[in-house]
Amino acid sequence: MMVCIKKISIPIIVLFFSQTVLLANEKCNFKSGNYAKELSNPKNIKKIEIVTPNSAKYSKNIFKIITSSKLGNIPDNLKERIKANLRINYSFGYCDFKANIRQHGDWLDHITYNDKKEFIRSLDVKLKDGNILNNVRFKLLLPGTRNNYHEILGTILLKELGFIAPDTFQVQTKVNGVNSLMLFQENSNKELLEKNKRREGPIFEGDETYLWSYKNYPNFKLENISLSKMINEKWILKGKNSKKITLNAYSKLQKAYLEYSHNIKDKHRTIIIPDNDNGKKFDEYFLTLTAFNGTHALRPHNRKYYFNSFEDTFEPIYYDGMLQLDLPFSQSNEKIISSIKNLGSIKDYTPLVNNLNNLNDILIKFKNSIKDSENITNENGKNLVEIFFYNSIENIKSNEKKIKKIFDNAKKKDVKLFSNIDTFEKYLNNINKHQVNQVTLISLNEDENNILGKTNDEKTYKFSVNDLSKIISRKSFQEKSFVLIQKDHQIEKKTDKIKILNHEKIGKIKFSEGINLEINNKNNIINIFQKNKNDWISFNDTQLDDWEINFFGSTKKQKNILISSERINEYGLTGCLNFYNSNFNNTSINIDTSYCEDGLNIIKSKGNLANINVKNSNSDAIDLDFSEIKINSLFVSNAKNDCLDVSGGVYIIQNFESTFCGDKGISVGEKSTVNIKSFQIKNSNIGISSKDLSNTIIKNTNIENVEICFEVKQKKQEFGGAKLIIENEEFNCKEKSIVDKNSELII
Secondary structure, three states, X not given: OOOOOOOOOOOHHHHHHOOEEEEOOOOEOOOHHHOXXXXXXXXXXXXXXXXXXXXXXXXXXXXXXXXXXXXXXOOHHHOOOEEEEEEEEEOOEEEEXXXXXXXXXXXXXXXXXXXXXXXXXXXXXXXXXXXXXXXXXXXXXXXXXXXXXXXXHHHHHHHHOOXXXXXXXXXXXXXXXXXXXXXXXXXXXXXXXXXXXXXXOOEEEEXXXXXXXXXXXXXXXXXXXXXEEEOOHHHHHHOHHHHHHHHHHHHHHHHHHHHXXXXXXXXXXXXXXXXXXXXXXXXXXXXXXXXXXXXXXXXXXXXXXXXXXXXXXXXXXOOOOOXXXXXXXXXXXXXXXXXXXXXXXXXXXXXOHXXXXXXXXXXXXXXXXXXXXXXXXXXXXOEHXXXXXXXXXXXXXXXXXXXXXXXXXXXXXXXXXXXXXXXXXHHHHHHHHHOOOOEEEEEEEEOOOOEEEEEOOOOEEEEOXXXXXXXXXXXXXOOEEEEEOOOOOOXXXXXXXXXXXEEOOOEEEEEEOOEEEEEEOOOOEEEEEEOXXXXXXXXXXXXXXXXXXXXXXXXXXXXXXXXXXXXXXXXXXXXXXXXXXXXXXXXXXXXEEEOOOEEEEEXXXXXXXXXXXXXXXXXXEEEXXXXXXXXXXXXXEEEOOOOEEEEOOEEEEEEEEXXXXXXXXXXXXXXXXXXXXXEEEEEEEEEEEXXXXXXXXXXXXXXXXXXXXXXXXXXXXXXXXXXXXXXXXXXXXXXXXXXEOOOEEEO
16 A cells, blocks of 8 residues: 655655555554544543453453452452453544453452343453553553542542653443443553653552461551562663662662551551652642542552652652542541651642642543543533532642641651661561561672672572562562562662752752863853763753753773663663753753763753754764754764654754764654654665654655665554654655554655
């Protein structure tokens, strides 16, 4: 099938100069690249149908769970994975995927039956191919287990307030012939982070191993020895730096859980702050969920955490709050609110929902997440979804006012915290008291080939990184139960080699010890000189109005310099020059020579740049992530990999010239929107690449000396095809183009 559509004004003969190679696609009856916007709207999902080829196994599993549960909870060993075929029906077509499903939930309320006495159950779903709203793993929940509308609106509000929260919406399902309305909720994984404009990093949660049906112990009897674990266990395997980031974060979180476990009563069973020196974000999360009547999410075993290496802090991930948005705030939480003031760092609490000014947009998102929302009315014809929305908003605002009054009147007191030694020794005593057969690691060291771990009884074990991954995620090694608790609570980190400058006009600047910084405040010019090839600088939360920033990379020969094959360094940075959560206004950036993964990396930022000039990059020249950026003039030369790589954002460029790009002139990925007025590319492997539900529009394109003119395709499972539109008076590229069947190239 031909993929090029020509304007009448363009000579049709140009079609014969370019060979188009079509690649295979997933089993959809439409091109996903043409439906990027529609595929992001849950309103367009008509039904999810699941069929298990071995239906007897599926049914037997339900009966085993119901008949085997003695305490009302669902044993983990009965949550077996079952192969399934899944069809998702959209308003514009359908897709067929292979999947694995299994029982979800801790309690038997996740299994029920309908009027026909047919069983309906909450499910964990893992797709082997394809995705639904960019999700490869997700849950289908019985609405009652999450309070239905409350969970949907609550997750939307939390995202609006800047917290990490999963997409949650109603969906019609049919599982082995049984129809039901379910809640679709994405899992806590890489896709969730990227949707919330966070780069992939370690994710942790409270460890429930000892809480449910552990041997003959009553549920929660062992809460004082229950700590934390890692969810995305493979992230630590990415390399030396990801291992270092993970272990640093994990040791800090374990310390917080240790401290909680010996102060459970004083912490009111809900208060845990892993960043004791920077707990404002957790304080605000705590108070907001209290206003939502969602303290169920604050129980330590329900907590989930993302470690943000850019800020060197944890962030809460919302999960399982059992929210009740339309109920008044419970005065029984007054002591808890007083305690959060005692233990946290927040001084003046500002109600967050009271400051939301985009309620109409939020209402639209809420309606799009509810099936047939327009048709749900009362006897007077009023829309019940709208009534619930406005009543909930007003109730939350009222709750916030009450919380603020209690918070402001609470007297700050000194709260005695246990020392590291106190909590560690008490933990070991509790392990022995409960007669739990567990090996406790207290320190880690590395030699050239192994990770050496020492236990509290002076025994030494040798681990691979893979062994360590299983210990911190499953507490398992050599068929024994292992737990890692760093006695000094933190792996060695060279924080003394980081310099921090809080500039009066700009904001926070962090840089490695080999960076020489010259700031001309009069002329708004910053010159950055790199001593070693792996030195870096990062502008965090900065405001850059009319500044010129010049980076001069090291060109000297260094015998002992090690250029890592990892994308990130030990601080989670990929660039020599980095901007995180910053605002640009008429800013200019110039880079000469870089040996980092990216010469320039801009993350989660906004604004306009007058010009960018980058030359002599050892890998990618420029990488823009999760940002909304306008660039007037962009010039890149001599990059060994991509000249420009963008993802997860909106990017507008007036003039772009690139030459001698080792791989791509421009690579557009991960649901980005790119609009370039004038683009000139010379001497590159691939001229333009548009991937993974991205929409790229380029006018006045001139491409010379490339092996492949255009590449338009799906690369990652969690996305789909892409679209590339070339608006040109004369189309001069004569080389082949690569377009898969899910994508569209329009010239």
